Amino acid sequence: MNVLIVDDEPLARMRLIRLLAHDKSIVIKGEAGNGNEALLLIKKHTPDLIFLDVDMPGLNGLQVANELNNLALPPAVVFITAHPEHALDALQLSAAGYLVKPVTEQSLVKVLEQVGRLNKAHVQKQQSTKISYQLGGTIKSVELDNVYYFNAQEKYTNMVFEGGEAFIESSLKQLESQYPAQLVRIHRNTLVNKSKLLSLNTHGPGLHSVELMGCNDHLTVSRRELKTVKKILN
Template structure:
């Protein structure tokens, strides 16, 4: 499958680095290089584009202005944000299942992005992607995570919106978390520490280095045979409790 892409970056060396890196992928076709949002609009109007590599920090117009316009399209091209942003902004990308590349460019990270894009285009998930992109730009980009209401979860070739209100508890799984919902579990790529910083503390409570629970789910705390603690949730799930978080849990109860 041929992938038609657009590079939008005000810095010529950055455009060249990305063009040369993508040259290793024979089925990727560069349709245009643009030094700003204005020329990108012209390129988008003249031809069909599958993917936009979009620099966020540009002097005339922020890349986010163009991203907001693209998000309103019925079947928007996929956007890979190219940025030197802080970790807080990266949290927003991950929560909304959006791809990003950090400057300076990493070949390994670019290869992951190329693989993800291929899966998304193959499954024709443009509409779901458009909803995730609108969530991001409408909430104020890097501030999008401050009022977290939805998490856009990416699996192979698809994006699913999960309401934070539907999450019963969260368990760490390395660089991923397991979002435990009513009757099913969803895997999402973000660390537990990062997600904890985004969840409202009045709604969620850390009870273990590997677990966060919804406060309204807390049902019963008990000591088990080896002297450790176990929390039973209203859903019936049993969650280990560590000494570090025991006082806060007892206070919450």
């Protein structure tokens, strides 16, 4: 489980990292000292779980959580604070758990068990994500897991999936925002399914393309997105 820790107190972050080290299933992807930095890291790493301090200068934890609720598949959030009176606000934001400082090993174990149950439901929801399209006057849908890539073409977006392709009205920007955990931009005109990425090929100086599992199309990778693609494949 990929985890992000957000707290403006370095000692509090260190304590939580030390306690989490006992759970080998957890990978700490990063730390943030404020809300704005947290949102950037969330977009970059798409963590499964965020330990989020409520009381921070600037954008506080409740405001960050409110932003996360706009995502199609937001990560699980465990709030951490020295003020128990914030519990009601946290629960209203669909928090997966709540920890009071100083965090103890016993309370952490308990909340991780709860998050584990929620995370299974989260994964099932992710796997059942469908994209709708119209074909011959009939509304159909395809599992996002079965989509190879999306390509922008004038006013529409072409969706290529296992068994065919179809035009949809959603823009690449909208799709990228709705499904950040599943899709990655490889070019200003193209989003691909991360789970389908097979290899990165170099054809000359500054010329790159990717191959997707089960798809014969070779898709151009822009210089701007090259680093991101390499990171995913590594």
